[in-house]
Amino acid sequence: MKRLDGRIALVTGASSGIGEATAIALAQAGARVAIAARRVDRLQALAERLRSLGAEPLVLEADLLDEHVAQQIVRDTESHFGQLDILVNNAGVMYLEPVAEADLGRWRRMLELNVLSLIASTQAALAGMKSRRDGHIVNIASTAGRIANPNAAAYSATKFGVVAFSEALRREVYADNIRVSVIEPGVVQTELRDHIGHAATQANLNAWAGAMRQLQSEDVADAIVFCVTRPPHVNVNEILMRPTDQER
Secondary structure (H helix, E strand, O other): OOOOOOOEEEEEOOOOHHHHHHHHHHHHOOOEEEEEEOOHHHHHHHHHHHHHOOOOOEEEEOOOOOHHHHHHHHHHHHHHHOOOOEEEEOOOOOOOOOHHHOOHHHHHHHHHHHHHHHHHHHHHHHHHHHHHOOEEEEEEOOHHHOOOOOOOHHHHHHHHHHHHHHHHHHHHHHHHOEEEEEEEEOOEOOHHHHHOOOHHHHHHHHHHHHOOOOEOHHHHHHHHHHHHOOOOOOOOOEEEEOOOOOOO
16 A cells, blocks of 8 residues: 555645645555646646556646635545645745835735635635544745745745734644645755845845755655655644745
């Protein structure tokens, strides 16, 4: 038996980066996986990869800025597979700019996607997990949820929020045998920095990241698989991980 045979996972933001790598890693460990994102062409390509691994993927085209959609993908997964065992809340964006120059509309979308969407999907998953007294919620935060840097005020606010939400949730549901883990990566070589939108900040961050051996999406996926494959009496609450070359 593979470690996750019989388990059902839903991964948000699965069209690239950490989400894509996580879906593959979970499938390789034996899970059946639902994959959700806006870019359905990317999801279809990932689904083909998952089928080649013997998985049974469910493709969910979803704009998770809508909280009702964030909840519906959980219901769709449960309807298709019969239940949901592992929810990986990975979808997010990173808009970086000085507070004085902030585009509040963009920041509002970031707060809605990075925090409220994650909360909505989690809320939808809890009923089934509580009824079975089994389940695992994995939330993707960041080192920006530990250290707040200039030009990252709102992004850090979202990731500090994810860390706080995860710990509060853990304390609410541990008696229901539901585990909660939060993963806090440092610099990862993904498309996330393409979202930044403020040219000077983007250039500085790219130069800083380019000078180090960055984490790869697969490194973060490995951490997620580690969390969800621990024995039932073990809950890995947090994993804080950085490139060896990253100081802050």
